[in-house]
Amino acid sequence: MTEVSTPLCTFSGHWEPATYLQARGLSKSFGSQQVLKGVDLSMVEGSTTAIVGPSGSGKTTLLRLIAGFQQPDAGMIELKDKVVAGPGVRVPAHKRAIGYVAQDGALFPHLTVAQNISFGLKGAGGRVGRRGIELKIAALLDMVSLPAGMGGRRPHELSGGQQQRVALARALAREPKLILLDEPFSALDAGLRVATRKAVGDVLSEAGITTILVTHDQGEALSFADQVAVMRDGKLVQTGTPFSVYTMPSDREAAEFLGDAVVLEAMLEGTLATCSLGGIPVRKPSVQGRVSLMLRPEQIRITADGPIKGVVVDTVYFGPETTVRIKLQPAPRVSGTASVGGGEIISIKHWNAAMARPGMELNLRIIGEGVAFPLAG
Numbered sequence: 517m518t519e520v521s522t523p524l525c526t527f528s529g530h531w532e533p534a535t536y537l538q539a540r541g542l543s544k545s546f547g548s549q550q551v552l553k554g555v556d557l558s559m560v561e562g563s564t565t566a567i568v569g570p571s572g573s574g575k576t577t578l579l580r581l582i583a584g585f586q587q588p589d590a591g592m593i594e595l596k597d598k599v600v601a602g603p604g605v606r607v608p609a610h611k612r613a614i615g616y617v618a619q620d621g622a623l624f625p626h627l628t629v630a631q632n633i634s635f636g637l638k639g640a641g642g643r644v645g646r647r648g649i650e651l652k653i654a655a656l657l658d659m660v661s662l663p664a665g666m667g668g669r670r671p672h673e674l675s676g677g678q679q680q681r682v683a684l685a686r687a688l689a690r691e692p693k694l695i696l697l698d699e700p701f702s703a704l705d706a707g708l709r710v711a712t713r714k715a716v717g718d719v720l721s722e723a724g725i726t727t728i729l730v731t732h733d734q735g736e737a738l739s740f741a742d743q744v745a746v747m748r749d750g751k752l753v754q755t756g757t758p759f760s761v762y763t764m765p766s767d768r769e770a771a772e773f774l775g776d777a778v779v780l781e782a783m784l785e786g787t788l789a790t791c792s793l794g795g796i797p798v799r800k801p802s803v804q805g806r807v808s809l810m811l812r813p814e815q816i817r818i819t820a821d822g823p824i825k826g827v828v829v830d831t832v833y834f835g836p837e838t839t840v841r842i843k844l845q846p847a848p849r850v851s852g853t854a855s856v857g858g859g860e861i862i863s864i865k866h867w868n869a870a871m872a873r874p875g876m877e878l879n880l881r882i883i884g885e886g887v888a889f890p891l892a893g
């Protein structure tokens with residue numbers, strides 16, 4: 517089962533991992549509603565991609581096309597250089613070596629855990645005898661960190677996290693090359709969710725299986741995947757490493773979807789934006805003049821010698837961190853540039869609840885660079 521990425525030697529002499537999944541120009545409509553509008557997605561063998569996006573943006577539809585449950589209206593899908601969907605081509609789902617784990621696990625309720633998993637084994641071709649099946653089930657349960665004794669239980673006798681592990685074991689039984697996880701952790705409570713996600717991630721990366729995870733959870737996407745693809749209105753609006761999509765979002769909506777964002781009006785000249793938080797360097801700006809400037813809240817630090825002043829409006833205590841809303845002073849003038857903004861209320865976080873009380877004046881310092889977007893509207 518353990519399959520390691522097959523490297524390719526390029527003409528430049530560098531070893532590069534092979535592409536496993538290549539989707540080009542995928543479109544799909546249901547009736548008059550166009551749900552996917554030309555989606556391109558490429559994945560390296562053994563890598564993990566998280567697809568994030570608002571409800572109804574087309575994430576599950578994309579997974580279903582890749583799995584082979586539905587056929588694209590236009591575009592094509594290649595798995596390991598073999599076209600599996602495209603004009604005149606439709607390789608059926610069971611011949612694509614893909615495992616699918618749904619949000620609720622979708623276990624058969626009337627079958628035991630072992631029978632659920634052996635259903636997956638039969639799907640793999642029924643090559644093993646009864647003893648072989650027992651050994652395989654035991655190995656799969658072990659792989660997903662469940663005791664062998666659980667094989668006799670029925671799904672309703674398991675916790676949500678255990679059910680998801682069984683669903684993963686059933687999918688792994690087919691020895692897939694690609695696993696599609698459609699919000700598999702969303703029904704779990706916070707602690708179980710983190711533990712199950714870690715366990716599933718470890719199993720998949722150990723087995724070298726190329727993985728797509730659909731999720732609504734930004735933290736899950738950023739921590740689980742090598743690549744994050746942001747879907748909106750049937751299109752992938754940005755694809756990149758977790759670091760690049762978080763720190764350099766392609767637009768304001770993507771920025772706000774991937775985490776908390778402080779967005780202020782600013783005047784951008786060259787690579788310096790001037791706003792209520794002072795002069796802030798901007799990386800590779802694609803616009804000039806009046807812009808929306810985005811910073812992540814953790815870039816705004818409360819420090820005694822910070823050059824920017826603000827007054828605490830209110831605070832909300834969350835234990836390890838406190839959300840502090842701060843009203844900024846008018847924007848300072850930077851010589852030769854116009855000032856914009858002033859008086860905005862921003863929201864940042866601080867570990868020390870005693871640091872900020874309503875009415876207190878605080879000094880702030882900005883760390884790192886901002887990202888500039890065209891002004892909305």
Ligand SMILES: Nc1ncnc2c1ncn2[C@@H]1O[C@H](COP(=O)(O)OP(=O)(O)OP(=O)(O)O)[C@@H](O)[C@H]1O
Pocket residue numbers: 546551569570571572573574575576577578
């Ligand atoms: N089989 C179908 N028939 C008709 N409409 C469909 C079908 N499947 C999906 N849709 C519609 O396509 C749109 C996108 O659905 P999809 O499930 O792909 O979105 P999603 O991004 O996965 O949403 P969510 O995060 O809520 O699961 C929705 O408006 C949905 O109603």
